[in-house]
Amino acid sequence: MKLSIHSLSKKYSGNVWGLLDLNLELKPGVLGLLGPNGAGKSTLMRILATVTRPSSGSIHWNDLDMLSSPDPLRAVLGYLPQDFGVYPHLTAHEFLAYLAAVKGLDGPAASRRIEELLSVVNLSDARNRPLGGFSGGMRQRVGIAQALLNDPQLLVVDEPTAGLDPEERVRFRNLLSELSGERIVILSTHIVSDVEAVATDIAILSHGRLLSHASPEALLASINGKVWEVLLPSSDLPALRQRHLVSSVAHRTDGVHARVVADSAPFPNSSPLEPSLEDAYLATIAAGRTTQAGASA
Amino acid sequence: MSAATVVLAAAKADFLERVRRYSFLFTLGLALYFGYMATVGRLTLRIGDSRGIYNSAWIGGLLAVVGSTFISLAGFYFVKNTLQRDNETRVGEILAATPISRFTYILGKFTSNFAVLASMIGTLALSSVVMQLVSGEDLHIHLWKLLSPFLLLSLPAMTVVAALAIVFETIPFLHGGFGNVVYFFMWTAILTAPILGNSALYDLGGLFILRRSIVASGAAPLAENSFSLSIDSGQFKAASIFRWEGIPWTAEVLFSRLLLCAVALLLCVIAAALFDRFDPARGYRALRASPTPALPVIVSIPTAPPAPATKLSPLVTRAQSFRFTAVLAAELRLMLKGQRWWWYSVAAGLVLAQALVSKPDSRGMVLAFAWIWPILLWSSMGMRELRYQTHQILFAAPHPLARQLPAVWLAGVLLAVVTGSGFALRLLLEKNLPGLFAWAVGALFIPSAALCLGVWSSSSKPFEILYTLLWYIGPMHAMASFDFMGSSPATAATLYPQIYLAFTAILFAMAVAGRKRQLLL
Numbered sequence: 046m047k048l049s050i051h052s053l054s055k056k057y058s059g060n061v062w063g064l065l066d067l068n069l070e071l072k073p074g075v076l077g078l079l080g081p082n083g084a085g086k087s088t089l090m091r092i093l094a095t096v097t098r099p100s101s102g103s104i105h106w107n108d109l110d111m112l113s114s115p116d117p118l119r120a121v122l123g124y125l126p127q128d129f130g131v132y133p134h135l136t137a138h139e140f141l142a143y144l145a146a147v148k149g150l151d152g153p154a155a156s157r158r159i160e161e162l163l164s165v166v167n168l169s170d171a172r173n174r175p176l177g178g179f180s181g182g183m184r185q186r187v188g189i190a191q192a193l194l195n196d197p198q199l200l201v202v203d204e205p206t207a208g209l210d211p212e213e214r215v216r217f218r219n220l221l222s223e224l225s226g227e228r229i230v231i232l233s234t235h236i237v238s239d240v241e242a243v244a245t246d247i248a249i250l251s252h253g254r255l256l257s258h259a260s261p262e263a264l265l266a267s268i269n270g271k272v273w274e275v276l277l278p279s280s281d282l283p284a285l286r287q288r289h290l291v292s293s294v295a296h297r298t299d300g301v302h303a304r305v306v307a308d309s310a311p312f313p314n315s316s317p318l319e320p321s322l323e324d325a326y327l328a329t330i331a332a333g334r335t336t337q338a339g340a341s342a
Numbered sequence: 343m344s345a346a347t348v349v350l351a352a353a354k355a356d357f358l359e360r361v362r363r364y365s366f367l368f369t370l371g372l373a374l375y376f377g378y379m380a381t382v383g384r385l386t387l388r389i390g391d392s393r394g395i396y397n398s399a400w401i402g403g404l405l406a407v408v409g410s411t412f413i414s415l416a417g418f419y420f421v422k423n424t425l426q427r428d429n430e431t432r433v434g435e436i437l438a439a440t441p442i443s444r445f446t447y448i449l450g451k452f453t454s455n456f457a458v459l460a461s462m463i464g465t466l467a468l469s470s471v472v473m474q475l476v477s478g479e480d481l482h483i484h485l486w487k488l489l490s491p492f493l494l495l496s497l498p499a500m501t502v503v504a505a506l507a508i509v510f511e512t513i514p515f516l517h518g519g520f521g522n523v524v525y526f527f528m529w530t531a532i533l534t535a536p537i538l539g540n541s542a543l544y545d546l547g548g549l550f551i552l553r554r555s556i557v558a559s560g561a562a563p564l565a566e567n568s569f570s571l572s573i574d575s576g577q578f579k580a581a582s583i584f585r586w587e588g589i590p591w592t593a594e595v596l597f598s599r600l601l602l603c604a605v606a607l608l609l610c611v612i613a614a615a616l617f618d619r620f621d622p623a624r625g626y627r628a629l630r631a632s633p634t635p636a637l638p639v640i641v642s643i644p645t646a647p648p649a650p651a652t653k654l655s656p657l658v659t660r661a662q663s664f665r666f667t668a669v670l671a672a673e674l675r676l677m678l679k680g681q682r683w684w685w686y687s688v689a690a691g692l693v694l695a696q697a698l699v700s701k702p703d704s705r706g707m708v709l710a711f712a713w714i715w716p717i718l719l720w721s722s723m724g725m726r727e728l729r730y731q732t733h734q735i736l737f738a739a740p741h742p743l744a745r746q747l748p749a750v751w752l753a754g755v756l757l758a759v760v761t762g763s764g765f766a767l768r769l770l771l772e773k774n775l776p777g778l779f780a781w782a783v784g785a786l787f788i789p790s791a792a793l794c795l796g797v798w799s800s801s802s803k804p805f806e807i808l809y810t811l812l813w814y815i816g817p818m819h820a821m822a823s824f825d826f827m828g829s830s831p832a833t834a835a836t837l838y839p840q841i842y843l844a845f846t847a848i849l850f851a852m853a854v855a856g857r858k859r860q861l862l863l
Contacts, residue, residue: 094738098862119740130731134680146672147739147746150657151665158657165654191735196657223653 046073046107046198048093048229053102055088055253063088064099065253075225077240078233079326080250086233087127089250090203093231094124106199120149123197125188127204127233133177137168137187140176141194148195155194162190165220167213181208189217193224200230206239218242237323247322249329256333264325268306272324273315275303285311290331292324306331345446352442352450356424357457366458369420373462376408377469381476383577387552388570389562391581397480398488399588401470403552406491407571409466410499410547415529417462417500419522419807421455422507425617426517434620445614448508452610455504460497467492479583487588494591495548498602502546505609512616519718522806526814542598551598555589562586669749670756676726677719677753689715689761696764703820706829709765709781710817713788713827714810716757720789721805723754724796724853728860737861747793747857751850754789762827780828780839787826787842790849797856 048071055063064085069076080086091097093104095115104111111118131140138159145155163169166186171179176187185208192202202221206214221230221243234240240247240261247264249257257264272292277285279301285291290306304318305311306328360366379385380401386393387404394400428434437447470488475481506525510516516524536542536550545551553569556562561584572578589595692712699705727733736746759766762785769778788809795805816824825833826842833839 091734094734096734096737116740119738119742122738124735124738126734128731129734130729132676132679132726132730132732135676139675139679143672143676144735144739146665146668147736147742149665149740149745152668154657161655188735193654220654 046227046229047071047105048199049103049105049108050093051103051105053089053092053104054100055085055092055097056100062253064092067102067250067253067255069248069255069258071229071231071246073225073227073229074245075221075230075232075243077244077247078231078250079235079237079240079247081330082235083252084250085253086250087203088253090124090127090201090231090233093199094122094126094201095119096124096126118199121195121198123192123195123200123202125192125202125205127207129188131176131179131184131187134175136173136175137163137179137190138172140187141191144191145194150195158194158196159190162193165193166190167216182210182213185209186213189220198228200224200228202231203233204235205232206234206236214239237326241322249326249333251330251333252337254333254337257329261322264329265320265322268320268325268328270317271306271308271328272318272320273305273307273310274318275305275311275315276300277303277312290327292321292327345443348442348446349450349453352447353453353457356451356454359427360454360458361461365420369417369458369462370465372416373409373413373465374469376412377405377466377473380405380408381469381473386572386578386580388568388572388578388580389556389584390568392563392584393578393580394556394561394586395479395583396474396477397482397585397587398474398484400586401474401477402488402491403495403586403589405466405470405473406463406495407547407549407552409463409492410496411533411549411571413459413462413466413496414499414503414532414547415526417459418503418507418525418529419803421458421504422510422521422525423803424451424455425508425511429620438620443614444617444619445611447619448512448610448614448617451508452504452606452613455507456501459500459504463492463496463500466496490591491548491552491589494596494599495551495589498599499546499548501603501606502609505606505613508613509609509616512613512618519721519802519806522803523714523717523810526807526810530814542595543601545598546602551589551595556586559586666745666749669745670752673746673749673753674756677722677757681719685715693761693764696762697767698764702831705765705768706817706820706831709762709827709829710813712761712765713758713784713817714813716761717806717809718802719757720754720792721796721802721809723750723789723805724793724798724857725800725802726796728800729802733860742861743854743857747854751789751793751853754792755785758785758788765829774834776834776839777828777831780825780834783839783843783846784827784829787846787849790846790853794849794853794856797853797860 048069050067050069050071053067054065057063067085067089078086078089088097092099095111095118098112106118109117132143135143141159141162142155145159150158160169163172166189168183168186168190171183176184179187185205189202189205192200205221206217209217218239221232224230225243225245232240232244244261247257247259247261248255259267275285277300279296282291282294282301282303285303285305289311291303292306293304295302304324305315306324310317376385385404385408387400387407394403425434428437467489470492471483474483474488510521510525513521515521532546533549536545538544542551542554549569549571556569563582563584689712692708692715695708696705696712699708722729727736736742739746762781766778766781769775769781791809792805795808796802812824812826815821817827817829820830820832822830822833822836822838825838826845828834828839
């Protein structure tokens with residue numbers, strides 16, 4: 046099982062590039078896709094879900110060109126879009142039954158699968174209520190269930206935990222970890238902790254470009270020894286932010302404890318810290334920004 | 343900030359949002375089309391076989407009445423989406439959290455509606471100058487005579503249309519497709535009201551005022567009852583041409599037009615009272631959220647405590663062979679979902695009536711009603727996926743073009759076959775094969791048109807409007823060229839069923855092409 050993306054670009058009207066020359070090679074596991082707003086994550090997700098066509102480049106699913114023949118991939122694809130709707134007059138069960146039919150699942154197998162999925166997403170009790178009355182989180186769970194209907198080999202989920210309460214978020218992460226064995230899961234999110242919990246690989250996008258594709262360990266190793274804790278008065282914080290990348294701050298009685306990403310200790314009293322994935326993400330984005338500014342200049 | 347400033351700010355934002363959409367160009371194009379039709383002599387005002395000379399008064403009067411008559415229909419449908427847009431874009435929720443009052447908001451929307459309609463009338467007014475110069479019968483342009491009918495006949499009519507569109511949007515059962523159909527019949531009633539009431543007070547379009555003025559001037563041959571605003575397939579050749587110098591703007595006429603503006607304002611007050619201020623627990627949003635109005639919006643549902651770990655068993659039988667009937671059944675269920683018992687009762691009653699009515703003409707009329715009854719089900723074909731934003735999920739399923747789209751179409755055909763089955767049964771018993779063929783063409787034509795318009799417009803409105811119009815002209819008035827369903831016994835003997843079959847094929851092909859385009863976007 047392999048998904049290969051080569052030189053993928055997407056140009057929108059007004060000469061805006063959603064993606065630019067993206068290359069990725071994916072094997073079974075969970076790829077966490079991180080990036081700021083407008084980085085091109087959803088564009089990539091829509092292209093992988095065969096909903097949008099790229100301007101150039103190629104995508105191969107097990108050596109089959111999915112741009113010229115998307116249907117073999119669609120048969121094994123599960124997709125949860127970032128923004129999706131439901132038919133408000135259908136119940137959760139009816140909506141899933143409809144999508145099961147469209148995805149080609151036959152009667153008894155579909156029924157069993159729907160029941161199981163409703164239980165997995167914790168909606169069994171609400172199975173016969175019209176979707177129009179569902180809260181945002183409940184609709185999201187219906188979305189998750191529909192993405193898993195056909196037991197997909199490629200699961201593309203865009204911001205899947207948006208609108209879920211903390212308990213449901215943990216539940217979904219567990220589900221995703223459990224699913225990841227023999228399939229490729231692509232998880233796009235802003236929430237670094239979601240990726241941290243389940244991803245076997247992390248890709249960081251910014252301005253349509255791939256800045257990094259590595260394992261979480263490799264990403265953390267890249268900033269090993271570059272994260273510091275700095276104690277300073279709160280009045281000095283703006284100056285610190287201007288000079289260094291500050292990943293977090295905590296106000297305490299003795300002053301501000303700032304978490305700083307820098308090649309060397311910013312101050313003599315700085316103490317080294319264990320790097321987190323959030324530090325690594327911010328450092329990668331900042332480095333990408335510097336490279337891009339240099340290229341533009 | 344004064345209320346007037348807020349109204350204007352709200353109207354300006356709404357107006358700009360509209361004029362920056364391609365559909366606005368279409369509305370102006372439509373206005374220009376009416377001007378063109380009048381210029382080439384295919385849209386005429388007649389007194390018997392006569393018409394007025396194309397001077398400023400006649401052209402101004404003609405185009406102003408054309409504007410208020412036709413734009414009061416087409417324009418209504420163009421502007422009846424302002425609250426819906428705020429709801430769909432979720433801007434409404436933001437506005438609802440501001441201090442803007444319901445009346446101020448409605449007034450802002452009314453002003454924007456009026457501005458859109460007025461720009462259509464303005465386009466028509468500009469084309470009137472061109473028309474006078476092109477016709478060349480009287481090159482002296484008298485600005486007041488040319489433009490005053492637009493100002494005093496058309497614009498007051500547009501205030502009522504602008505306000506009515508908002509009232510329709512605030513009434514739960516009129517905001518959608520049913521309202522579109524209702525307005526069509528309301529519009530035909532409004533046009534005939536001044537003739538029945540014999541008073542300028544009921545004259546929305548200004549046709550009555552124009553007719554009375556022409557007759558009173560003595561310029562035209564006396565044929566009061568033969569006054570008509572006509573659309574012809576060819577150029578109208580008048581038997582005689584007379585000179586008419588325009589409407590005398592008497593106090594009575596001006597009062598009647600001012601009264602229309604007052605009615606519009608009253609309609610705005612009613613709309614403000616009905617407006618739900620985007621509260622999902624009130625109004626049509628609550629109705630849309632659940633099949634029964636009494637059901638409250640669910641904030642949280644007691645669910646089983648989440649299991650600490652989740653395990654999903656593998657799907658043992660992955661679909662090997664695709665079952666089209668399963669998708670067809672699912673699409674049919676989706677199409678019929680939400681219909682109440684009385685809907686089925688009426689449909690069943692109409693089927694029974696088709697089978698029992700013995701007079702062919704009357705039976706045809708029953709078929710016409712049976713095939714207008716499911717209009718709102720057909721009009722959702724092809725656009726449902728985008729309207730409810732399920733398209734990304736559906737288009738990512740295998741073979742969306744070869745499986746889902748034909749299933750939608752066939753579900754529409756089945757609906758036509760079942761709701762018109764009584765008529766078909768009688769034709770079968772009478773061994774009337776040409777009649778049966780015409781009926782079958784109708785059963786194929788309706789869903790094909792619905793699917794095509796739905797896919798290309800992503801809206802149910804075009805089908806609801808055009809189908810109602812076609813239905814009204816053809817089956818309801820037994821005009822064979824528009825009788826797409828073979829409801830009139832005479833239609834079967836003509837070539838029209840074959841022509842509509844060809845149209846059906848074209849419409850279906852266009853629907854496929856439109857969906858293919860959506861898949862490739």
